[in-house]
Amino acid sequence: MTRDLSTRILHADRAAGIEHGATHKPLHVATGYGYERTADLVSVFQGEKSGYVYGRQGNPTTAALEAKVTLMEEAVGTVSFATGMAAIVSTMMALLKAGDHVVASRFLFGNTASWFNTLQQMGCEATLVDATDAKNVEQALRPNTRMVFTETIANPRTQVADLEGIGKLCTPRGIVYIVDNTLTTPHLFRPKAVGASLVIHSLSKGICGHGNALGGSVSDTGLFDWDKYPNLLPVYRKGPPTAWGLLQIRKKGLRDLGGTLSAEHGHRIATGAETLTLRMDRTCANALAVAQCLEKQPLVSKVHYPGLASHAQHERAGKLFGGFGGLLSFETVDGCDPNDVLDALQLVIKSSHLGDNRTLALPAARTIFWEMGQEMRQSMDIAESLIRVSLGIEATADLVADFEQAFAKLTKK
Numbered sequence: 001m002t003r004d005l006s007t008r009i010l011h012a013d014r015a016a017g018i019e020h021g022a023t024h025k026p027l028h029v030a031t032g033y034g035y036e037r038t039a040d041l042v043s044v045f046q047g048e049k050s051g052y053v054y055g056r057q058g059n060p061t062t063a064a065l066e067a068k069v070t071l072m073e074e075a076v077g078t079v080s081f082a083t084g085m086a087a088i089v090s091t092m093m094a095l096l097k098a099g100d101h102v103v104a105s106r107f108l109f110g111n112t113a114s115w116f117n118t119l120q121q122m123g124c125e126a127t128l129v130d131a132t133d134a135k136n137v138e139q140a141l142r143p144n145t146r147m148v149f150t151e152t153i154a155n156p157r158t159q160v161a162d163l164e165g166i167g168k169l170c171t172p173r174g175i176v177y178i179v180d181n182t183l184t185t186p187h188l189f190r191p192k193a194v195g196a197s198l199v200i201h202s203l204s205k206g207i208c209g210h211g212n213a214l215g216g217s218v219s220d221t222g223l224f225d226w227d228k229y230p231n232l233l234p235v236y237r238k239g240p241p242t243a244w245g246l247l248q249i250r251k252k253g254l255r256d257l258g259g260t261l262s263a264e265h266g267h268r269i270a271t272g273a274e275t276l277t278l279r280m281d282r283t284c285a286n287a288l289a290v291a292q293c294l295e296k297q298p299l300v301s302k303v304h305y306p307g308l309a310s311h312a313q314h315e316r317a318g319k320l321f322g323g324f325g326g327l328l329s330f331e332t333v334d335g336c337d338p339n340d341v342l343d344a345l346q347l348v349i350k351s352s353h354l355g356d357n358r359t360l361a362l363p364a365a366r367t368i369f370w371e372m373g374q375e376m377r378q379s380m381d382i383a384e385s386l387i388r389v390s391l392g393i394e395a396t397a398d399l400v401a402d403f404e405q406a407f408a409k410l411t412k413k
């Protein structure tokens with residue numbers, strides 16, 4: 001019997017066996033691991049036996065979190081990292097070589113967009129396209145394209161990528177298809193269903209939920225044929241090919257680059273994950289209620305939320321996802337300054353970050369998308385007045401009331 005995701009998350013640690021009958025995996029803080037027999041230490045080093053050698057490559061606490069993410073994504077394995085950015089950068093560094101080409105959505109989390117500049121400086125080519133239509137991705141493909149990267153619902157403008165169409169392009173061509181599932185979380189969407197090879201998470205966001213830990217992960221869905229991937233080193237082509245990609249990511253991306261998730265943060269993320277399904281349902285309901293409230297405000301010119309019928313990919317989101325997500329953004333009319341709107345809010349916190357239990361908002365163009373400049377913002381469809389709101393789990397009525405009182409104050413002025 002396949003139990004519900006919420007049930008399986010709660011019992012994942014116990015299913016793997018926990019010391020002393022503890023109900024969840026304890027914190028393992030040792031840096032090193034000792035063996036009675038030298039031969040065992042050697043076997044672990046050589047990958048013949050599983051075990052731990054040094055904390056930079058993981059420990060039992062982070063391994064338990066990795067198993068939980070693997071379960072959530074119905075994947076074959078997961079490697080955790082110190083942050084979502086560490087997961088993205090380390091995965092690409094581990095799998096790409098100078099001269100390779102990557103196609104990515106041009107609607108991306110700002111730091112991911114910034115990373116694509118760095119990748120180009122390091123001798124890889126990257127083409128950023130409007131990934132809401134797979135035709136644009138197809139036109140950008142070249143003989144040396146190794147990877148396609150997209151988010152599910154783009155942060156902050158909420159464009160929904162043509163996830164199915166892109167999967168159909170990548171699979172027959174042997175291109176690694178990477179989906180950043182941070183905004184949807186495994187409760188709303190599993191990228192494996194559209195043919196993704198690797199699934200990235202910023203665990204700092206919805207999966208942790210409490211805004212008290214940073215982490216990232218990459219999971220292998222088991223769909224990619226690593227035997228055909230030219231950049232895998234012979235030393236990692238051992239055992240079943242489904243494990244080769246993650247092995248190289250763990251060795252080159254985690255061990256050599258060193259962006260390791262700490263046991264403390266891994267433990268907090270694992271605890272947060274226990275309530276993922278409950279929290280996501282509430283944030284989705286809150287986002288829809290606030291989006292509908294914003295649509296009625298004369299000072300708001302546009303509301304971007306996939307759950308609204310006015311959203312360009314509303315139908316696609318409804319078909320692909322089990323909910324429309326906890327993030328929305330909106331634009332104000334000329335003469336209404338986004339800072340004034342935010343300052344009029346009493347409950348909502350003016351803060352970066354998203355996927356927190358508390359509702360957070362910020363003027364996107366002036367903060368997280370400031371450094372890239374207006375031209376780049378325009379290409380990403382980010383209006384200068386855009387306000388991003390990440391919904392928390394507060395009572396819906398309290399949130400709607402906060403936005404209503406804020407706009408009432410501003411209209412009176």
Ligand SMILES: *Cc1c(COP(=O)(O)O)cnc(C)c1O
Pocket residue numbers: 083084085086109112151155180182183201202203204205214215216354
């Ligand atoms: C926040 C975020 C990241 C980066 O994650 P960190 O844990 O902050 O490094 C990557 N992708 C998306 C979609 C994000 O929202």
